[in-house]
Amino acid sequence: MMTVADIVKALNLKVFSGAGGLDREVSGGYVSDLLSDVMGKADAGQVWITLQTHKNVMAIASLKDLAAVILVSGYKPAENTAEQSEEENIPILGTDKSAFEVTGELYTLIK
Amino acid sequence: MEHHEFNIEGGDFTRAGYASSQVKKMLKQMGVDVAIIKRTVVAAYEAEVNVVAHAYSGAMYVDINREEVKIELRDQGPGIEDIEQAMQEGYSTASSAVREMGFGAGMGLSNMKKNADELHIESEPGKGTRVVIRMQLNATTGD
């Protein structure tokens, strides 16, 4: 199974925070900007692709035991979001690409 | 100058966008360039959604002729404490309910600024907000 580090390398992603979690295994991907939807439907080990940057993102990533979060379109995590990512060891990654493009690349990589 | 008025109900997300849609129809009928129409209605729509998301009630006042359109939104609501802070991308006071509606990510005001030729915002906290959007139209037909 692929790890978060493998994905970072293959998709050339930035690592904003939570590098301690780069060895987490990736079970799949989930694309959503609606927090309640992720709360209800995402599965453990998925990489969450979103442009939401606020602190609740990490609360949900942690509760759902997600592998990592990818912020799209050049978005950066809010300061307290990055702090929580460090504490939880869940990496926040980044790309300038849109959600559609990075999702396409990730889908091709891990399917 | 033609004048139109549309009421906006606070909290009524089903109807949000009706006024901006009427503006779009007017501009189309006047033969305004599609890129200018898009910038105008995106700014107007974000402003309209703000009234629905934050205020109790409000209205959009549209003054339009071939050369220009002035779109003014006035609402009765909590107002904006610090307009400069509110203009920053990502800053938001929207409720989680509004966020789940697809808005409230703190992009509305910057979208308005990027699209409007002129944008003026004034607010009295506890009373309400007044937003004025001005656009040059250079329309080919109509008055």
Added chain:
Amino acid sequence: MRVSEILQILDARIICGEHRTDYTIDVAFASDLMSDVLTLKNDHVLLITGLANMQTIRTAEMSDINCIVFARNKKASREMIALAEENDIILIECRYSMFKTCGLLYEAGVKPIF
């Protein structure tokens, strides 16, 4: 890519604009945030979203977007379909997640924005 091909790739159902399956999209954009969609400058955009409410249709109207795929098995209401019809917007319902919807279309050669 034509709407008819999109329907095939996603094994999806067209619920508005059935007679316009030859409409062609140039690029795709995936988002649940309407202010994000409102920043787009492109024409012939396919919007992929899991947000199914009146504001999705209004946003498409304001941004001149003529084709929407609702992923996550989201259903359009009667009111949404009426507003889409009035504005010549094609609506497609798809049972796949956003991840799979984007993945399948990207693999089939649909281009992203930028």
